[in-house]
Amino acid sequence: MAETKKINPFLKQVLELGPPLAFFFIYLHLRDDMFTWGGTEYSGFIVATILFVPLMLAAMGVLWVLTGKLSRIQIFTAFMVVFFGGLTAWFNDESFFKMKTTLVYGFFAVMLGIGLLQGKSYLAYVLDEMLPMRHEGWMILTRRLCFGFAALAVANELVWRTLSTDLWVKIETFGFPLALMGFLMVQFNLLQGYMDDPDGN
Template sequence: MPSLESDTTPTRQEKENPGLKMALELGPLLVFFFANLRGEWLVSKFPALSALGGPLLVATGLFMAATVISLIVSKIVFKHLPVMPFVSGIVVMIFGGLSIWLQDETFIKMKPTIVNTLFGVTLLIGLLFGKSLLGYVFNAAFQLTDEGWRKLTLRWGIFFLFLAVLNEVVWRNFSDAVWVNFKVWGTMPITIAFTLAQMPLIMKHSLEPKSEDGK
């Protein structure tokens, strides 16, 4: 079993190489974007890629390869696999593989929908059973009251479902180029803006760090 840790549990290596950590997380998306943009050129230079299909499927194949490389390097350098990229990587392999095998781009377009729905539903079901699962992911970054974790978990659960719906709207109603641009350049700024918007709640419900004697 791979060692899975939360995305906010920093190892010594992560503290020393924050740029590499960001590159490993964003790298596969950038490979996907540029491979789709220059798909025909890549096929002309590497004819074997034509076996994958059209530009979007060529980009999908390279995205899958880049994702595997990213996870392997993360495991070697940082000594663990972050939970969310690991889960996302599994879905990339499944839906990307289906897209190429069946020559149907629908599967890779639905990947963000599946991943975000999975995260959102998991968080909300956890709340129904009295578990603020987000606390297991972010408790290394900050300590909150039980009420704070519940509110933050609810917000993130709803936000993940919002991203799932938004992805469906974009890929079903716009061109492949628009969807790829949204996936790479739209989702990240939206997520960053949402994260920053949670800071007042985090500050309001933060607990004072305990001293070494537990007081």
């Protein structure tokens, strides 16, 4: 197994958050334009999606080279972006890329739910090394995050089906990630009593 190498935390954040931010700014620049390739017209959103896919893959490639490792979540998310980005370009239909967010959040909710039915926390399997916590705490966090991902999946469906593309792009880029981050921060604070003390005190 390849050894995981440490990199500058700021650089790691740039590589992880850079592609979504690049998509946001490319979309803002191209949203009012139409492009014709091979006799077919493509909107600025479609072109921004097409450009986003190689940008994200390049950033993940650099991250893999620098760290020697990619998480299962990163690999799954990359697959979903490539797959639905490809469908978006092939069918010239932006709804495929918008649905991707629903399916990603929905998949996470289903996987966590399956683990809960088995009395396990798949979340602990992924994050236990970074966040030492007792089994009871992991089960509580997994249960809450399962419902949280399900809520985000439903929210994405409501947003892209009822609101404008402009609003969806803004909520997708900033709203959902900030909501998830805030939710996790609150949960970690609430679950402090379940954290393992490395000193045994």
